Amino acid sequence: MNTPFRLDIQTVTAGPLTAWLIEDHSVPVVSLAWGWGGGAALDAPDHAGALALGAALLTDGAGELDNVGFADALRDNAIGLGFDAQRDGFEGSLRALLPALPEAVRLANLAMTAPRLAPDSVARMRARAVAGARSQLETPRGQVGRAFWAAAYPNHPAGRPTGGTVETLSTLPEQAIRDALARQLRAGGVLVAASGAITAADLAALLPRLFAGLPEGAPATPPPLPDFVPFAPRIIDVPAPQSAIQFGQPGLAVSDPDWEAFQVVLRILAGGGFSSRLMEAVRVQRGLTYGIGAGLDTLFGQGFVVGSSATDNAKVGEAMAVTRAEWARMAAEGPTAEELDDAVAFLTGNLPLQFTDSRRIAGTLLALRRNNRPIDWLDRRSERLRALTVEGLRGVAGRLLKPEALSVAIAGRPEGV
Template sequence: MSDIPGFSMPIQVVEAGGITAWLAEDHSVPVVSVSWGWDGGAALDPAGAEGTASMAASLLTEGAGTLDALAFADAARDEAVGLSFSVDRDGFDGGFRALLPALPKAIELARLAMTAPRFDEEAVRRIRARAIAGARQSLEGPRGRASRAFWAAAFPNHPAGRPANGTAESLATVTVDGMREILARQIHRGGLLVGISGAITAQQVASMLPELFGTLPQGTPPTLPKLPDFTAFGTQVVPVAASQSTVLFGQQGLPVTDPEWETAQVVLRIFSGGGFSSRLMKSIREERGLTYGIYAGLDSMFGGGVLVGSAATANAKTAEALSVLRAEWKRMADGGPTQEEMDEAISFLTGSQPLQFTDSRRISSTLLAMRRNNRPLDWLERRPERLRAIGRDKAAAAARRLLVPDTLAMTIAGQPEGL
């Protein structure tokens, strides 16, 4: 980037066979990373079979074509190819990283995984057992139960309100036919976004794109429902026998397309995202010892945004911690940040930006995210300039708009006293 000495990331746009990729070319290390994705993911799961897309993604690397799970894993390991697929609430992603000599094998394995997954009985049984164990671990503890209740209350009639990876009960109902149906709706040449980074030229990318994606079926994934307004459900308690309470809190946020999104990031760095320097950490942990940590930030999904945060505190201190949280929420909304806080936050955000791009995989993922968010090619290059242009008055106005104390919703899982 022009105003950070020694750091730049020029982006090239490469099109071939009807597929477009953004490329950050860098030959300093003989490694290539490719990230791609579509809208969809867990949003395509049938009601009652949540986790179908997540299980399907996990099984794509458990055998494809003539290669069973062991042979597929051996082929990837022998060439040091890292290939994976994943889902979140509204997206389905794939990606690989490979040394330059292994690029043909990485392309072959990725193509096979997307076009000829096997779903062998043993692999399905193993992945299902792992997914169920993971769901129990993540959803049945205090934090998991708080999360389930929070999102279900915030978006009761929308896919955003469901666990993206399913529950132990729903995963038990997932079928091979159901997974194949999800993939048939999800994986197409249309709607595909691609980001590439590393030791590869634009000409080589133009040759690679049809080889990697050219055999995917025509069409596009289904259109996803837009995120509705956040339901301000007040305060709910989920009884859990535990020595401390886990709290999830949040309200309506901003989408990444909002003109004030970047200003909101500065405000939240100061208020809730700056580690020990944030207002919430200073007030709730350092000054009162009510929690080990507290954080809040913007979560983007389905074209919208949610401001969501979490903390854990002793049951006896939960009411006091939440009272302080509400007071700090109102104080920032009423007065905004100080100029000193602004200077520190902007200095950190601009100075730390190059650290986000320390390897090709992170860069290709960033390019994919930029495309999903409809960012221009020079978005990263001009970000320090935009951040420095944010004045205190603008940040205070963004804080008033973003932080609305009367709509702050909270879910507490535990045995909180006084609530």
């Protein structure tokens, strides 16, 4: 008999700030994760990449510490600290041994409230970002991803690269970076999660210090996400013997009651490694690709089905025809009872592995908060999964899988498309 999976999540309040905490004193380590909405979607089109570049610069010198001094302070105290700009949000995280936690909080606050953005740091980080953007354009996988999202959202920030382009990064004014950070790093609108060797009382005392000095108010709300635009195959000519393929379709809102049921459908269809239908049909039976898979990506509170594969140019047409056929078969028939049992067994058994260290725990809790999940969401997940039926999943597959809307971008010289 399976032991029910339970998490002891505490809600910690400190003035206007709240955090979710899983307390664990088995090792003297504390991890924090925090984030805001907004993200790279708030960058002006001609300043795309400003926030991502700003995120990289936050730990490259702050306050009285230049870039070397800041790096030394992190290293000498074994502190992990980082910031990440996403299309629809911005996150920070830290991890420290308990004795170093006060210093970790001080450095994190310093980075957010007094980043130096020294000219030599800006020049170095800009050069790195430009090189990264140029390198991405030189790879089929990078080109196909950029083409896919640009076609799906041609008139929205979701359709452009989070880190900017070679063109926008090369001409990006330093003031645009400062402005991007100023509109994102705010005292309001922040969600916090924590895990490790810290009590609720100590966390409540720590939170005001972490965000002290940030401007009042929350980041602006990005423009609403329009509908996913299905598109005819987009082909980016790349002189290579293989093609990189990205395919996808609209999904469902994170708040949709069929969210988990659709995850199970997608695992059976495309996300279960060698146990998935796509892997069996495309690789095992026909040898058309080394690997193929798809799953739910989330953006602006919406889930999208996104998958990828790569194959010889001559085999692209057949690989996509088989993919579409399996897509249509799942939409029409749904999964078998055996497939449902296997998928639920994996998902329920795999859940505890998300909680093997404090950093992963804090990150998972923050994701739950961003998706507006109730605090007992994971406690009841296994029960919800075991309640799924073949008939119910057939209805979900028929409602949400859209073979006719499956959009494809290909980088290579594909045949038969």
